[in-house]
Amino acid sequence: MKCSNLFLLGLLLIGPGVGQAAVTVSGDVRSPGQFEIKPGARLLDVIRNAQPNAESYWLGAAWLHRSLVDKQTRLKAGVLFDLKLLQRGALLDGKNTRAELSARLYEQVAQLPVTGRQVAVLDPIAVETGFARNALLDDGDHLIYPQRPSTVEVFGAVAQPCQVPYRALQEVRAYARDCAILGDAEGDYLWLIQPDGQVRRLGVAAWNREDGVVAAPGSKILVPIRSDDLETPTPELNQQLAEFLATQPLAEVAP
Template identity: 65%
Template sequence: MKRLPFLSACLLLITSVSQAAVTVTGDVQVPGPVELPPGGRLTDVISVAVPNAESYWLAAGLLRQSLLEEQGRLKTGVLFDLEVLRRTALLFDRPERADLALRLHEQVSRMPVTGRQVTVLDPVAIEVGFAPNVLLGDGDRLIYPLRVDEVEVLGAVAQPCRLPYVVQQEARDYLNDCPSLSDAEADYLWLIQPNGATRRVGIAPWNREHGQVPAAGSKLLVPVKNDDLDPPIPELNQQLAEFLATQLAEVVH
């Protein structure tokens, strides 16, 4: 009789493990929850869901329960810095900068905390060992979207733009069709590829980087100038880019 509670606990543990699942949505042959075996990895889920070859594997997203808290803190930090920027801009009599900070604050506020992990989700690359076969957890999600032939430009622009994707066009050249504001940092932009990889790119004559080409579905963040304020907010644009990288096409507002 004394062993019953222990046996019950073991049975409960076994049941909870067997019920662990990862949900797969988007352009896959078998969408829905996939039972996750103990120690289950990406290949265990992908082999059941079978993403279609026509889906845009580069923009696929792995949303992790374990990353929600960390990314929630990132979002809070970005919102805090934007509010500091707004107040500081008002103190320095830069009302246009304050309005931009408020607009960005409203945009980020509407964006969800996704828990997206930056990793390669190409089924072939994972299968042959060219990409990590990531260990998964209960409640994680996989999303395989359709291709979107656009590049989105955000940040210190008059209005966010969705521009037609142009093969091999440099990141800086998209700004010709989505002009920056006078409150933009003119020397750089942030390139956020559809897989979540993020890079600061030099675009001024003195630091211009060539070969920085967005893929279809990328985002370009035009950074907000703040080094002329006291105090400056040096990490604002990088953290904003990192948070934008967690967003998927299906959930960006």
């Protein structure tokens, strides 16, 4: 009986903290912090409480969703595996600059976190009016509202990742030309990763050129690395790399 009473006392002491779920909202919002949620809570429940500033960059807002972490961990592992495979294949084929590029990209990707980012429209007005999905939240989710960046990043088969100043209505391929593209690049395509996490492969060669495609502030442009001329090609590498880059949220404070 005494043990039973002690057990009940322990439940009373810890009970209020058990089962409490919370979502974090950070960045350019009036009330950042953790917000307790109940089962069935949706995006709008915490967006209303956090109050994102009207001047914040809603297009680049990110929802880090815990349920996607495992899937994106596997995606990152696949990218790293293919980069290591590409490096070894390039060395065997005597393409040393390709091997060096693969090794550098491997180190860059290895340092990126697995975020669990869920592609979603987080514009408070769109969510409230029903133009965007008011999705269910999970315990531990994180919403980030960044400030508007002033650059576009070019990544991949370039001498080094570079930040190019954003220019209104400038096409994607013009940003890539502002960086030193390597001879080991795949020349027919670029990958555009918009700040909302959307990914698109874009034709840029004479035979497949897509005109009129512009990048928003904070976009990433992946210059793909070539592998079709190797004994061990990695045909899915560039798409998977672009998809993993899309999981990386913008910085909360604009540089």
